[in-house]
Amino acid sequence: MSVDTLTPILTDNWDVPEAWKIATYEAQGGYQAARKALGMTQADLITLVKDSGLRGRGGAGFPTGVKWSFIPQDNPNPKYLVINCDESEPGTCKDMPMLMATPHTLVEGAIIASYAVNAHHAFIYVRGEVLHVIRRLQKAVADAYAAGYLGKGVFGTDYDLDIVVHAGAGAYICGEETALLDSLEGRRGQPRLRPPFPAVAGLYASPTVVNNAESIASVPAIVRNGADWYKSMGTERSAGATIYSLSGHVKRPGQYEAPLGTTFRTLLDLAGGVRDGHQLKFFTPGGSSTPIFTPAQLDTALDYEGVSAAGSILGTKALQIFDETVSVVRATLRWVEFYKHESCGKCTPCREGSWWLVQTLRNLEAGKGHEGDVDKLLDVCDNVSMKSFCTLADGFVANVTSSVKFFRDEFEAGYHTPAWELFPYEKSVYFPGRERITVSEGAGQ
Known part of the structure; x- marks a missing residue:
């Protein structure tokens, strides 16, 4: 397979000059999906995301639309959307470059997701060390407020939404959703005993959806192009495209957006292969918290089912590559x-x-x-x-x-x-x- 394997969706405008600016984003069709979504019923919007097959991109792979449907709308407490941008897994580098290049993609996704679950407050939790990303995201949120896309009467409708960008303090454990919620509430970030689950008693003991940044950023393209379009990529049970992070002993380390189910061999070829004069020894398929693979798994399909069947976990799609010089x-x-x-x-x-x-x-x-x-x-x-x-x-x-x-x-x-x-x-x-x-x-x- 060749470079044609790549499916630039989230990464499509990373190379556009000043892609992070709201004017640039709108010139490429930005915020049209949010306008379309707010004209739909919330039930239809959730069904659309369910039908697309979008699964959580934070590592667990839980169906995103199903997660949204768990929010009990008869609960009198406020509903919250929390976006997990606490990207801390060694080798993982997909959310940060995305937020740096096109933060408005996440903001638009947050508007759509919040409306779908009837939330009027959303929180974007970002790892504290990435100050440059935090500032860019804060600017994007401020520009969205100024344009009337956030605050009172979003897009001239009767729907109100506020978004808060929250900087963490650099604790890896806060990537775990319940520890993240404790941190947001001002307490020490530690995992909670479950049940109750966040969908029932999450932030401030209220119904809460916690999604990864890539999951939420994928939603505008689905609303814009439809569920069938998204399902046309990937595999039957792992639909769509995702961002694979390649690092280590490869010639061209970086982010490669390709359909789920792409083999490691294909991605390694796209990255130019292992550095000259050396051979692949082992690699991680989903970050350092997943069982390692060896060259025997080069042709493993990198989707949730394929990696699991081979004995590991797709995780965050962080492929750390090591050659024979490594102990x-x-x-x-x-x-x-x-x-x-x-x-x-x-x-x-x-x-x-x-x-x-x-x-x-x-x-x-x-x-x-x-x-x-x-x-x-x-x-x-x-x-x-x-x-x-x-x-x-x-x-x-x-x-x-x-x-x-x-x-x-x-x-x-x-x-x-x-x-x-x-x-x-x-x-x-x-x-x-x-x-x-x-x-x-x-x-x-």
């Missing part, structure tokens, strides 16, 4: 160190399990492991898996167990040989000339 032990350790640091500490399996995994992996990386340490890793994983409040623990368990499954010999080599002797780390550095920077050199720059 699997080191890569796994770095991932688990991240999750240990980001664990909220609320539940014992995650808090303690991540700590013990890091200690054991550090010993193996340094060649100071002991006979049986690899089995100890798997035993800790078994005691953590499916026993925590949220899926953060399941994420670091997934990359440990899958790494041991495919490369057990590398882990067992840690009983006697440091990983940096087997895989000198300067060889895996992507940019030549930056292999060795001492602490003193780095401090002086």
Whole structure:
């Protein structure tokens, strides 16, 4: 397959000069879908999104229209839409460039989604470190207010909507929807025990829809072009196109929007393949919290069903590519160190399990492991898996167990040989000339 594989929908106007401005967006048909949606009944709008087959793009893959239909309209409390832009998964980089390039796509999607669930307040929760994205999104919301697309009487109708852009404080755990809601309410971001689910008692104990930014941004194109058009892309159970993030040892890392079900081989070809003189060793199909794949899975269809059948999770479609110079032990350790640091500490399996995994992996990386340490890793994983409040623990368990499954010999080599002797780390550095920077050199720059 060739570049024709790409289906630019969300990414279609990323290269347009000043694409983030409201005038540019409207010149390309922006906000016409929102006007059309507000002329429909809310039930018809939800049915349209259901019929399109749009599934949540945050990792869970739950049907978006079905999620909207769960909101109990007989509940007297206000209804809320919360958009999760707390993109923090290592390797994932789809929402931030989208918000930077065309923030009005998300704003228009938020108008449509809010109207569909009868919400008059929407919140866009953005990761706090990406200040440039927050400012651009705030400007887009302000421009939409000035144009009469938000506030009282949206598009001259009797529908009112306010949107708040909320900056988080940089906690990965707030990507979990209930932890995000706690953070929005001003509390420490920690997962809630469910039930009740957000659709019944979410933000401020009121019915709430929580959707990923890419999910909401996909809605205007569906309203504009119809459910059949959207279903014509992708597969029967995984409809539409999505943004795949490719990073690591590839010639052209970046975002590639293609139909769900596109194979990894095709995406790798589009990205120019693995860097010259090297071979693919392993990759993540959906971010660092998903079981890794090897070259044996090159032709796996990257949709929800295909990746699941092959033994992993599509997740956020973050494809981190590693060549033969990389130590699997080191890569796994770095991932688990991240999750240990980001664990909220609320539940014992995650808090303690991540700590013990890091200690054991550090010993193996340094060649100071002991006979049986690899089995100890798997035993800790078994005691953590499916026993925590949220899926953060399941994420670091997934990359440990899958790494041991495919490369057990590398882990067992840690009983006697440091990983940096087997895989000198300067060889895996992507940019030549930056292999060795001492602490003193780095401090002086």
